[in-house]
Amino acid sequence: MGTKDTITKDYMADNRVFADVFNHMLYKGKNIMDPDTLHPLDTTALAVPYGSGTSEVPVQKFRDEFKSLNVMHDDSRIYLLLGIEN
Template identity: 30%
Template sequence: MGQADVNVNLWLKDTKRFADLFNAILFHGETVILPENLHPSPETTAVSLQDAQGKNVVKKLYRDIIMNWQDQAVLMLLAVESQTAIHYAAPLKVMLYDSMEYAEQVRVKWKERPPRLSSAEFLSRFQKNDKLIPVITLIFYYGTEEWDGPLELHQMFDLGTEKNHAELMKKYLPNYHINLVDVRRLKNLESFQSDLQ
């Protein structure tokens, strides 16, 4: 991470700016997320996986900014990945970060499991009525060039030249899109209430 990203991250960690960013992008300027309902979350996400030899290997990823948003019954994780350069694997990067957050939630729930589980719950390491906390990640792109990278995982695949076959395959290939905030090309600046405008 370059010094510019560090400075942008420190600037965006202010809960008023962070709330304003998400309110402007998600809710078109309506004040839904209040700064006092945002709380920093650990920026390191780790997951333990088994390698081919059966050894546990810990993989860590470092988020730029992630906060818990707790508002009455709503609990969400809101994350920002700042980019000064175009990231041509951004859908994969965000999918991995978000997936690791979800995997960590499953791991924590498994540690809190009751003594009696169905065989399916034991196999899943997740109970039938368990729910995950949603994660929304924004890519805060402030580079000078117009973003020409993929906005979804499907755009990273080469499915051949036969259009009919490609469209059929896309139905079975999971997709993952990114939420890009290209700050130099934003419209509706009146949606912002802070100095983000």
């Protein structure tokens, strides 16, 4: 990891940029996702490997950027977890 990775992570941490990426990729550029509704989450995750081996040591993984989004739709709340790997 170097300077380029750090710069990209800082850039993607901006909710406006993050929302713009998802709006472009999912909604063909329409402004559907509101940056003000995004909330940062911890970018670390623990994973326990599956398999027949005796080594079931948890592995820690990191995402570049991870945010939650909750929206109201027809009086029901919908939760989305969105992550980006640069």
